[in-house]
Amino acid sequence: MRISRSSALPAAALALALTLTACSSDGSDSDGTTDSAESGGVVVTDMFGEVEVPANPQRVVALGWSDAETALALGVQPVGASDWLGVGGNGLGPWVDETYDTDPTIVGTFDVDMESIAALAPDLILWTRSTNDRAVYDDLSEIAPTVAAPPGTDVAYGTTWDGQTEIVAQALGKVDEGKKLVDDTKTLFDDTIAANPEFADKTVAVGTLYSGQVGAYVRGDTRVDFLESLGLTNTPAIQTLAEPGAFSIELSEENIAALDADLTVMFPIGTGPEVITDNPSIQGLPSARDGRLVVLGDTNLSNAFSAASVAGTRYALENAVPLFAAPLKG
Secondary structure, eight states, X not given: OOOOSOOOOOHHHHHHHHHHXXXXXXXXXXXXOBOTTTTTOEEEEETTEEEEEOSSOSSEEEOSTTHHHXXXXXXXXXXXXXXXXXXXXXXXXXXXXXXXXXXXXXXXXXXXXXXXXXHTOOSEEEOOSSOOOHHHHHHHHHHSXXXXXXXXXXXXXXXXXXXXXXXXXXXXXXXHHHHXXXXXXXXXXXXHHHHOGXXXXXXXXXXXXXXXXXXXXXXXXXXXXXXXXXXXXXOHHHHTTOOTTOSEEEEOGGGGGGGOSSEEEEEEESSOTXXXXXXXXXXXXXXXXXXXXXXXXXXXXXXXXXXXXXXXXXXXXXXXXXXXXXXXXX
16 A cells, blocks of 8 residues: 555544454554555556555445446456446446446545545555546555556556456456456457458547537547557547547547548537537538448447446447448448
8 A cells, every 4th residue: 555645534534444454354564554465465566656455355446437347347346436427326337247236335536535435444446547647546545555557558548448457357366357358358359350351441530529529539548449459540630639648639610620531430428419410510521421420329339438348348349340330341
């Protein structure tokens, strides 16, 4: 557990967190923190360094995007979770097969409430797909061992589905189970590529419309990475506008034309698909006029496509890829 700077947590909440964390293992040092090496824990290396994680963590808070469904896929049920896609209820979309025995406490996403997280007395916090904000990470690490994005992640929310699965599996002591999930999903990718040779050497643009603002995604975003894994290439007209550390760009009315590609994929955020299908500028793109614009109007499908978990990726391979392939088939 890293201790790097003072916390603003109430003393009672922090004491509860430290007490229950200590009780989860036989090995504790004099100040109540768990010595993971002595108790059979593991050392996980994330983008910020090494994290000592206790063996068999029992109170996991899955704070990062898709951390909860990744933990569930590995057989661990978090006591706290974030609902990044706003699906409601326990935060799980219909693309997730696993369920909770007891629903977790839903905690915030962008505005991380340290007091609420400490009150859950976690012995492990997963924050593997997030803003990668070091200050937030340091505060979380004062509550419990916190595992952030894998080493080399240089874009906010840039953790890949396989990278997330592998680092969460390490933290939970489920390395073999994680490897099987990754290997099986990569096999599905291989099968999908073989069945869709039309993706090779084609360009793609991935865009969205949110509160009237048109945006596009660049490499490092999981949706672009998904499509490039199938053989497509993010269109240079978008990629050349990428900024360091950012996974998306905003497009003005004047440069919406950058969304034109062999395949244009768009989805709305917070509204229905009509904001795209009724937008004259978007519908005037050559790709739209030629029937090569795919609008993901099904919220469950666009959310699964965005989830970047094993479950979301598999759902997208089965349900979104046929939509992407249809306009490109000769």
